[in-house]
Amino acid sequence: xxxxxxxxxxxxxxxxxxxxxxxxxxxxxxxxxxxxxxxWGQLINLFYIPSGTKQNGRLSATTVATERYSLLYISSSQxxxxxxxxxxxxxxxxxxxxxxxxxxxxSVIP
Amino acid sequence: xxxxxxxxxxxxCQRGTSLTIQCQVDSQVTMMFWYRQQPGQSLTxxxxxxxxxxxxxxxxxxxxxxxxxxxxxxxxxxxxxxMSPEDSSIYLCSVEGTxxxxxxxxxxxxxxxx
Numbered sequence: 001x002x003x004x005x006x007x008x009x010x011x012x013x014x015x016x017x018x019x020x021x022x023x024x025x026x027x028x029x030x031x032x033x034x035x036x037x038x039x040w041g042q043l044i045n046l047f048y049i050p051s052g053t054k055q056n057g058r059l060s061a062t063t064v065a066t067e068r069y070s071l072l073y074i075s076s077s078q079x080x081x082x083x084x085x086x087x088x089x090x091x092x093x094x095x096x097x098x099x100x101x102x103x104x105x106x107s108v109i110p
Numbered sequence: 111x112x113x114x115x116x117x118x119x120x121x122x123c124q125r126g127t128s129l130t131i132q133c134q135v136d137s138q139v140t141m142m143f144w145y146r147q148q149p150g151q152s153l154t155x156x157x158x159x160x161x162x163x164x165x166x167x168x169x170x171x172x173x174x175x176x177x178x179x180x181x182x183x184x185x186x187x188x189x190x191x192x193m194s195p196e197d198s199s200i201y202l203c204s205v206e207g208t209x210x211x212x213x214x215x216x217x218x219x220x221x222x223x224x
Contacts, residue, residue: 033212041147041200043215086152088213097143097168098204098213100153 002027006087006101013077013108021072021104023087031090032063033098034072038083046072046085077108112137112205116216123193123223130189131219133203138183143213144176147200156201159186193223 003026013019025032034046047054047061049070054061058077063070074081084105088098113136123129133142141160145153156176157165165178179187190197203216 031211035215041202041218041220043202043218045212045214048212088153097155097158098153102152 002029002089002099004087004089004099004101006085006104008104009102010105011107013106015077015079015108015110017077017108018073018075019077019106021074021085021087021106023070023072023101025068025070025087025089028065028068029089031098032070033088034061034070035086035088036081036083037086037103043086074106077106079108079110082106082108111212112139112207112214114203114205114214114216116203116219118219119217120220121222123221125194125223127193128189128191129193129221130187131201131203133186133188133216135184135205139205140183141206142180142186143204144178144186144188145202145204147202147218149198153202156188190221193221195223197221198223 005024007022032050033048035043036046037043049061049063051063051065058075060073084103086103087101115134117132141158143158144156146156147153155168156171157167157178159165159178159180161180161183175191177189201219204213
């Protein structure tokens, strides 16, 4: 099946700093999403972005489908950004299940 | 979008017992998905639940251990049976939104087996 790799696995930022998280996938996808898992375990949708670029406040994401990677940008980080960021993809035609990467654990310190 | 209510949010259970987790969606959906997240790990799909048919289980998961019900298009339950400490995980239900693109998740059930 499709492989999803995220980097870095861990990231520590000073409040106010910017960061870039990366997601590589091994095959073509028709669905890619970024999620934030808060410390209580809840998964929050950030972006549905199988291709192109989207922005939402301090967050933005870019997916280059032809090169099989996606990037999540966090600007002016805040302590509330802490948690685990997951990239997830649909495996392919006729498949509705998501395959998740291992996540990037972000800690933003004051 | 879809709003999913999952309960319980957390529980501590004795080994050998069973726990049933409920998932209620605010709209009718064809498929519901159940995931497990072991401590410090990513999410792994347990099974896909369609209304009116048997759930489809992923490799490594069996119906006797994780029976699933799907009585209608807005509700599903997952039971974790004969629990052991290795079953301590977060369990999450998920659905696709009305556009058929984004996935939405319940709040998760944090299970600890002692």
